[in-house]
Amino acid sequence: MIIDTKELQAINSFSRLESLKGVYGLIWLLVPIFTPVLGITIGILVIVWLERKISAGVQQRIGPEYAGPLGILQALADGTKLLLKEDLLPSRGDLFLFSLGPSIAVISILLSYSVIPFGYRLVLADLSLGVFLWISIASIAPIGLLMSGYGSNNKYSFLGGLRAAAQSISYEIPLTPCVLSISLLSNSSSTVDVVEAQSKYGFWGWNLWRQPIGFAVFVISSLAECERLPFDLPEAEEELVAGYQTEYSGIKFGLFYVASYLNLLVSSLFVTVLYLGGWNLSLPYIFLPHFEINEVGGVFGMTIGIFITLAKAYLFLFISITTRWTLPRMRMDQLLNLGWKFLLPISLGNLLLTTSFQLFSL
Amino acid sequence: MSEFAPICIYLVISPLVSLIPLGLPFLFSSNSSTYPEKLSAYECGFDPSGDARSRFDIRFYLVSILFIIPDPEVTFSFPWAVPPNKIDPFGSWSMMAFLLILTIGSLYEWKRGASDRE
Numbered sequence: 357m358i359i360d361t362k363e364l365q366a367i368n369s370f371s372r373l374e375s376l377k378g379v380y381g382l383i384w385l386l387v388p389i390f391t392p393v394l395g396i397t398i399g400i401l402v403i404v405w406l407e408r409k410i411s412a413g414v415q416q417r418i419g420p421e422y423a424g425p426l427g428i429l430q431a432l433a434d435g436t437k438l439l440l441k442e443d444l445l446p447s448r449g450d451l452f453l454f455s456l457g458p459s460i461a462v463i464s465i466l467l468s469y470s471v472i473p474f475g476y477r478l479v480l481a482d483l484s485l486g487v488f489l490w491i492s493i494a495s496i497a498p499i500g501l502l503m504s505g506y507g508s509n510n511k512y513s514f515l516g517g518l519r520a521a522a523q524s525i526s527y528e529i530p531l532t533p534c535v536l537s538i539s540l541l542s543n544s545s546s547t548v549d550v551v552e553a554q555s556k557y558g559f560w561g562w563n564l565w566r567q568p569i570g571f572a573v574f575v576i577s578s579l580a581e582c583e584r585l586p587f588d589l590p591e592a593e594e595e596l597v598a599g600y601q602t603e604y605s606g607i608k609f610g611l612f613y614v615a616s617y618l619n620l621l622v623s624s625l626f627v628t629v630l631y632l633g634g635w636n637l638s639l640p641y642i643f644l645p646h647f648e649i650n651e652v653g654g655v656f657g658m659t660i661g662i663f664i665t666l667a668k669a670y671l672f673l674f675i676s677i678t679t680r681w682t683l684p685r686m687r688m689d690q691l692l693n694l695g696w697k698f699l700l701p702i703s704l705g706n707l708l709l710t711t712s713f714q715l716f717s718l
Numbered sequence: 719m720s721e722f723a724p725i726c727i728y729l730v731i732s733p734l735v736s737l738i739p740l741g742l743p744f745l746f747s748s749n750s751s752t753y754p755e756k757l758s759a760y761e762c763g764f765d766p767s768g769d770a771r772s773r774f775d776i777r778f779y780l781v782s783i784l785f786i787i788p789d790p791e792v793t794f795s796f797p798w799a800v801p802p803n804k805i806d807p808f809g810s811w812s813m814m815a816f817l818l819i820l821t822i823g824s825l826y827e828w829k830r831g832a833s834d835r836e
Binding site: 389393439440441442443444445446447448449455458459462463466467469470480481482483484485488489506508509510511512513514515518519521522525526528529532533536539540543544545597602603606607608610611692696697700704707708711715 | 721722723724725727728729731732733735736737739740742743744746754756757758759760761762766769770771774775778781782784785788789792795796799800807810813814817821824828
């Protein structure tokens with residue numbers, strides 16, 4: 357009998373272990389899914405805080421300072437406030453389009469984070485057509501903006517939605533040949549391979565030096581895609597009240613901000629990946645020790661990779677934020693002319709130049 | 719195909735992330751008894767005149783029509799750019815011919831003033 361109870365206990369403890377194993381398995385499944393979501397949320401809060409602080413610095417103000425040290429919690433407080441606000445639905449609008457518009461903008465941009473490598477093998481989905489996935493998914497966002505502009509049944513919103521759609525689709529065209537010439541150079545459209553191809557010659561192997569025209573066109577068009585200030589025609593405060601978000605209140609209004617900052621972050625991450633060498637530090641005269649493939653070294657190397665990627669991305673973010681607070685806005689016809697008559701021929705020429713170099717170097 | 723599994727998971731996660739905030743205000747938000755002026759379209763404090771979905775500028779339409787031509791062009795160029803055996807002269811020159819036709823088309827459109835905004 358005694359042996360039996362011991363066996364029973366052993367079986368019990370074993371089964372408890374088994375169930376624990378199941379729990380651990382579930383947790384290990386959930387961690388890679390929810391870590392990026394958490395990271396992206398924190399990233400947005402940081403960008404909002406940075407934008408407020410930098411704009412305050414540009415205008416010689418102090419900026420947020422009471423919520424937490426240096427006002428770090430200000431963005432969180434604003435988001436919570438937006439959650440508690442009344443959710444107004446315009447009486448004559450199309451409620452379905454009105455409610456779904458901001459969500460579609462967020463969904464499409466959130467999906468494109470799955471192909472961004474933050475470190476060596478630290479990417480959610482290493483697709484062989486990673487960059488192409490970003491380009492195709494990013495063109496869904498203007499549909500959401502158009503839906504919300506049409507659904508609010510407001511003249512300002514309608515015009516803002518139209519402008520947003522026209523602007524995004526016109527600047528997508530110069531953007532794509534630049535990405536195409538990058539994937540020509542690195543012989544692959546996987547984001548990991550693009551970074552690997554830049555790591556050969558250190559600092560001077562960055563695509564920035566091999567594709568200076570493409571870099572300039574890419575930066576300008578990604579600023580226009582994000583509707584940042586030289587190109588923020590869709591929500592021009594002085595002409596259209598707030599563009600497509602005029603009728604929105606509460607968290608739906610907040611979702612538009614989330615979408616625009618997500619878009620800014622993803623664009624700067626792609627600038628980093630495509631042109632600035634991704635997770636490789638590759639600065640001359642600074643050598644990182646090569647980490648052995650054991651646990652601690654691997655984790656340390658990974659952390660450094662994430663840190664370098666984010667540092668480069670936030671450098672680009674700083675540039676675009678200061679651009680927003682220093683440059684005046686363009687007119688709509690200037691904007692479309694810049695896209696169609698200047699950037700498109702230049703980017704196509706850049707693509708042809710890259711092709712011929714590739715052809716003659718063989 | 720297994721490399722697309724994270725994308726499929728994210729196709730579920732990202733709608734959740736963006737749709738849950740839409741449902742949350744029903745629990746927390748203040749809901750005053752609304753009066754009709756509050757729900758009308760904003761037109762600088764006046765009653766909205768007419769419907770917003772009326773005629774709009776044809777040039778927005780033109781832009782989207784012009785967009786349809788270069789977008790498939792670039793989409794078709796991606797398979798040409800990526801595979802390793804692409805840089806035989808035949809492939810390159812046929813791509814050049816393809817791009818040349820499109821350049822002629824966009825030059826024609828430029829000269830006819832389709833991309834002019836007054």
